[in-house]
Amino acid sequence: MFSLRTARRCASTVSRIRKYSTVPEAPTDPGEYCRQLVRKHDYESFLISKFWPPHLQDGYFAIKAFSNELAMVQDNVSLPTIGAVRMQFWRDAVRDIYDDRPPRHPVAIALHRATQTASLPPYHLKRIVDARDEELQTTSYPTSDALVAHAESVSSSVLYLLLALRGLSSAEDLAHAASHLGTAQTLATLLWSLPHHVAQRRLPIPLDICARHGVKQEEVFREGGGAVGIDAAVFDFAVLANDHLLTARDVFKGGKVPGVAVPVFLAGVPVASFLEQLERVNFDGFARSLAMRDWRLTWQIWSGYYRRVF
Known part of the structure; x- marks a missing residue:
């Protein structure tokens, strides 16, 4: 039989699971909910939204809000089991969205509306959920290839969905460019958030790169930017991100x-901007200036849109 202490512990766990598996009361405008979520947690994407056609902006924000909801799970739960419950909620939500019975979650409702106006392959949504679920159990990646595969599953899948929103899902050259751009996007994001991940005792730089420069995880967790070899590892990681960015650009042969595809590929502008910032601080991934938003980014996005480059 359960002891009173065990019963209380189970009740506490159930309570936490309910907390993270219940959904917010659906607002009168799910589109506005998604817009504000992206504005708060993904400001670069919010800036890019201005260059999407008005009739597609709700779909754009729904896809981006879905991506952000899942990306934040790792930091918003205290137990892996609670994170697993949230991932299962979204796995079920994707199924129910395509069965025309979305749950009463504003992001799910907004995504369902998007599927009514564009052919969004459910495969990509499921792939994002599965990759983020695996991420809950991951504190580091053994190889660069393993991380690239993860990046393809998360950021590249978002770009595939955005191509579909624009009616471009059958364009193989655009999908190839999106694959590499999404990879570069994930790697740049991990570099930008390196101090945060290290504070949570996670090392986003693949272990094969760390081993190449004698970087030891425990020393990084203890010393941060003072760890032996960390700047050289950051440099190699940045080179990997830049290689994928250049490969995406090469699809368009200079x-x-x-x-019609420009709004999708504007996602590359913040990536290039951050990598340039990182180079200016000599690849010190812990430099405080990296946490500051580049004041030129709005102009860079505007320029990229009108010049049709990223």
């Missing part, structure tokens, strides 16, 4: 992105 030319311009097709006009």
Whole structure:
């Protein structure tokens, strides 16, 4: 039989699971909920939204809000089991969205509306959920290839969905560019958030890169930017991100992105901007200036849109 202490512990766990598996009361405007969520947690994407056609902006924000909801799970739960419950909620939500019975969650409702106006493959949504679920159990990646595969599953899948929103899902060259751009996007995001991950005792730089420069996890957790070899490892990681960015650009053979696809590929502008900032601080991934938003980014996005480059 359960002891009173065990019963209380189970009740506490159930309570926490309910807390993280219940959904917010659906607002009168799920689109506005998604817009504000992206504005708060993904400001670069919010800036890019201005260059999407008005009739597609709700779908854009729904996809981006879905991505952000899942990305934040790792930091918003205290137990892996609670995170697993939240992931299962979204796995079920994707199924129910395509069965025309979305749960009463504003992001799910907004996504369902998007599927009514565009052909969004459910595969990509499921792939994002599965990758974020695996991420809950991951504190580091053994190889660069393993991390690239993860990046493809999360950020590249979002770009595939955005291509579908623009009616471009059958364009293989655009999908190839999106694959590499999404990878570069994930790697740059991990570099930008390196101090945060280290504070949580996670090392986003793949272990093969760390081993190449004699970087030891425990020393990084203890010393941060003072750890032996960390700047050299950051440099190699940044080179990997930049290689994927350049490969995405090479798809267009040095030319311009097709006009209809430009809003999708503007996601590369913040990536390039951050990598330039990182180079200016000599690849010190713990430099405080990296946490500051680049005041030129709005202009860079505007310029990228009108020049059709990223």
